[in-house]
Amino acid sequence: MENLQKELEKIIEQNKKEGTKPSLLLHACCAPCSSYCIEYLHKYFDITLFFYNPNIFPAEEYAHRVNELKRLVTEMGLSIHVLEAENDTESFYALAKGRENIREGGARCFDCYRLRLKKTAQLAREKGFDYFTTTLSISPLKNSKKLREIGLELEGEYGVKNLPSDFKKKEGYKRSIELSKKYNLYRQNYCGCEYSVRVPEQTGNSKK
Numbered sequence: 001m002e003n004l005q006k007e008l009e010k011i012i013e014q015n016k017k018e019g020t021k022p023s024l025l026l027h028a029c030c031a032p033c034s035s036y037c038i039e040y041l042h043k044y045f046d047i048t049l050f051f052y053n054p055n056i057f058p059a060e061e062y063a064h065r066v067n068e069l070k071r072l073v074t075e076m077g078l079s080i081h082v083l084e085a086e087n088d089t090e091s092f093y094a095l096a097k098g099r100e101n102i103r104e105g106g107a108r109c110f111d112c113y114r115l116r117l118k119k120t121a122q123l124a125r126e127k128g129f130d131y132f133t134t135t136l137s138i139s140p141l142k143n144s145k146k147l148r149e150i151g152l153e154l155e156g157e158y159g160v161k162n163l164p165s166d167f168k169k170k171e172g173y174k175r176s177i178e179l180s181k182k183y184n185l186y187r188q189n190y191c192g193c194e195y196s197v198r199v200p201e202q203t204g205n206s207k208k
Helices: 006-020 032-039 059-076 088-098 108-129 142-157 169-182 196-199
Strands: 023-025 044-050 081-083 132-134
Touching: 006 142, 006 169, 023 032, 032 044, 032 059, 044 059, 044 108, 044 132, 044 196, 059 081, 088 108, 108 132, 108 142, 132 142
Parallel strands: 023 044, 023 132, 044 081
Antiparallel strands: none
16 A cells, blocks of 8 residues: 655655755645645645635635635745635535535545545646645545545546645644644634534544
């Protein structure tokens, strides 16, 4: 089974040897999850953050999360651009139809991963990025292997390399909590969609 962190480290080491800094389109789910990812990666990649999360409910929550992401980048003082996609919530509700009561972490969530990663891969191809990946893998409640599986499928479809990542490794999740405290970030207590709010006893409702 692929060790995603070791594969990432191999890519980083190769880039260092070659003296290159590839471009990376990094899908960002929220500021807390992004904090460690950009702290770790910015030395090795030219990062653009991409906020595309049509699952987030309600609209006020969506606005709060994207504004926190922009504030984080500014306060960290990093030269990272934030792109915000149109919030096409209809795309999420179309994939969720008929599966509203499925437990978090199941088929509905996997399709939500795919929806967001596909948009990221499409933009990465359009803009000529070297790699794309997502901050989602930092959460203990997100399936890194499934994210990688989807990423590789999209790599084949769009011709942009999927950066292997399991950002919870090397105590990444712990560091994200530390950075959240440092920058006084809003840490939501549900994943994002209304179904993770509606059925908290199924989701665990842990902060991520």
